[in-house]
Amino acid sequence: MRKKLPDLILSFTILALVLSGLIMILSASSVKAEQLFSNSYYFFINQLKYLAVALVLSAVIYKLKYKKLKELAPYLLLISLGTLILVLIPGVGRMAGGSRRWLPLGPISFQPSELAKLTIILYLAAYIDKNKGKMKNFKKGILPPLLVIASISFLILMEPDLGTAVTLAMVAAVMILVGGIKILTFIALGIISVLLALGAILIEPYRRERLLTFLDPWSDPLDSGYHIIQSLLALGSGGLFGVGAGNSHQKFLYLPEPGTDFIFAVLGEEFGLLGTLFIISLYFLLAWRGLKIAAKVDDAFASMLAVGITSMIVIQALINMAVVTSLMPVTGITLPLISYGGSSLVINLVALSLLLNISRYVEG
Numbered sequence: 001m002r003k004k005l006p007d008l009i010l011s012f013t014i015l016a017l018v019l020s021g022l023i024m025i026l027s028a029s030s031v032k033a034e035q036l037f038s039n040s041y042y043f044f045i046n047q048l049k050y051l052a053v054a055l056v057l058s059a060v061i062y063k064l065k066y067k068k069l070k071e072l073a074p075y076l077l078l079i080s081l082g083t084l085i086l087v088l089i090p091g092v093g094r095m096a097g098g099s100r101r102w103l104p105l106g107p108i109s110f111q112p113s114e115l116a117k118l119t120i121i122l123y124l125a126a127y128i129d130k131n132k133g134k135m136k137n138f139k140k141g142i143l144p145p146l147l148v149i150a151s152i153s154f155l156i157l158m159e160p161d162l163g164t165a166v167t168l169a170m171v172a173a174v175m176i177l178v179g180g181i182k183i184l185t186f187i188a189l190g191i192i193s194v195l196l197a198l199g200a201i202l203i204e205p206y207r208r209e210r211l212l213t214f215l216d217p218w219s220d221p222l223d224s225g226y227h228i229i230q231s232l233l234a235l236g237s238g239g240l241f242g243v244g245a246g247n248s249h250q251k252f253l254y255l256p257e258p259g260t261d262f263i264f265a266v267l268g269e270e271f272g273l274l275g276t277l278f279i280i281s282l283y284f285l286l287a288w289r290g291l292k293i294a295a296k297v298d299d300a301f302a303s304m305l306a307v308g309i310t311s312m313i314v315i316q317a318l319i320n321m322a323v324v325t326s327l328m329p330v331t332g333i334t335l336p337l338i339s340y341g342g343s344s345l346v347i348n349l350v351a352l353s354l355l356l357n358i359s360r361y362v363e364g
Contacts, residue, residue, distance in 0.1 A: 006062075007359035010289040014352050017282050017337040020267075022047065025340045027246045028266040029259030043259055043340050050108075050342035057346065058353035066357050070301050073119075073126040077148070080119035083112035084155040093159075099332075101159045111343035113156045113164045118351050120152060120168055121175070121308030128179035129301040135180035142181055145172070146189075162200060162207065163333035167316050169193060174311040175304060178294075201329075214329035227262070228326050230254045234265040235276075235325065242272030259340040261332055264324045279338065280321070287314045290355060296362045306358055309351045313337075 022044070029043035036042070069076075086103060087093035093100040094109060102109040127145050134141035149172045156165040173193070177186055201207040209224050217225030234250040237243060248269045251258040258266050268276045290310025294303045313336045320335040322328040334341050336348050 004360050004362070006356040007289050007293060007362070009285065010293075010352075010359060011356060013282050013285045013289065014337070014349075014356075017279075017286070018051070018349070020279060020282070021338040021345075022051075023245070024263050024267050024338055025259055027248065027270060028251050028263050029340055030246075031252050032258060035253065046342065047340055047345065050345050051349075053342075054346040054349040058349045061350050062353045062357050064357065066302060066305070066354060067299075069122055069305075069354075070126045070129065073122040076119045077123045080112065080116045081152065081155070083110075084116060084152065087112050088155065088158055099159050099161060101161055108342065111341075113159065113161055113168075114343040114347040116152050116156065117164070117168050117171065117312055118347050120149065120172060121305065121312060121351070123148065124172060124175045124179070125301050125304035125308060128175065128304050132180065132300060135176075136182050138185055142176065142185065142189075145176065157200060160204070161332065162197075163319065163331035166197060166331070167312070167319060167333065169197075170315050171308060171311045174315075175308050178307050179304065210329045210331070214326070217326065227256055227330050228323075230256075231262050231265040231324050232326060234262075234269040238269040238272040238275070240272050240274060242268070242270045242275055245270055257332075260334050261320070261339070262324055263339045264321055264335050267338075268324075283314055283317045286310065289359075290314075293355065293359045293362055297358055298363060299361070302358045302361065306355055309355045312351060313348060 025047050026041070026044045030040040033042035033044075034040040039045075083103060087100060090100075092103070094102040094104050096102065101111055101113060103112060124145055128135065131141055149169065153165045153169055156168065173186075173190065201211055213220065213224040213228070217228045219225060221229050230250055234248065234255060237249065243249075248258075248266045250269055251266050255262045255265060257263075264276065264279070267279065271278075287310055290306055290313075294306035294310065297303050297306065316333060316336050319328070319331070320333050320339075323330055323333070334344055336344065
């Protein structure tokens with residue numbers, strides 16, 4: 001296939017999201033950074049460092065012949081599986097906020113669950129491409145990847161990190177659906193997955209409390225309902241145009257995670273409804289271009305990669321915004337390319353550079 005220029009609309013959409021993220025991190029995390037490190041730019045500078053790493057790795061992936069990843073997919077999955085096991089070992093994985101999600105790598109920390117999302121996409125794309133004729137057969141076609149997805153999801157749940165496990169499962173479900181699974185089989189698996197997720201919520205007291213709080217956050221406004229109430233106050237305070245860049249009140253330690261999980265609430269407060277609609281429109285643009293690439297590229301492996309990468313970004317964004325706007329229970333998941341987080345930024349930009357790589361082979 002003849003290479004062309006990458007998808008320009010997608011390129012500018014990614015750039016707009018990254019720049020928006022940097023602006024919001026500079027504002028939303030400043031008070032917490034000052035309190036913790038006596039440096040209001042601490043998180044912003046860290047994010048710039050991770051961005052530099054992400055750009056170097058993205059440049060390598062962009063130049064790489066993406067078909068080589070088909071052969072590497074099983075090995076990358078094994079590496080990802082190994083890191084997910086390592087992070088659970090006391091003394092190896094780093095604890096923070098009650099979860100063991102980070103592997104220390106010298107001066108930085110790495111989150112294996114972020115890598116797992118990308119390696120699952122690579123594995124499923126390669127598997128579906130190789131087994132296109134078997135995808136309607138449960139035992140020979142669907143069962144092998146289901147066991148892999150279940151294993152990875154279980155390890156992530158053990159950290160514990162329900163939000164990432166749910167995101168990974170939803171991305172895998174989209175890819176398997178597009179890959180040719182029978183609709184009735186898909187519906188049955190969907191019902192089982194929902195029941196398992198509900199079980200995971202109900203057996204953990206803090207998750208059960210979050211579900212009950214979601215139903216009525218005002219029943220305990222100073223404790224379990226505090227997060228979501230402060231988030232809604234931030235969004236409501238923003239009105240149509242917002243209170244102005246840098247002028248958020250909620251970032252003054254009212255919102256527990258203003259630079260990560262609840263950065264969308266600070267964005268809504270500072271830039272109003274118009275600001276939130278701008279960010280939402282960028283994710284819709286990304287979804288449109290990503291799915292268009294998937295539909296037009298003349299290669300099953302590349303098409304499935306495009307579906308997976310697009311789903312990974314968009315599904316996580318929808319979950320985060322749904323949590324912040326109280327449309328679903330609180331779960332610790334960041335807003336892709338916007339929230340502070342080195343591992344997330346690196347993996348998402350590497351994945352999107354792969355999507356841009358694939359876009360060069362789209363005909364028409």
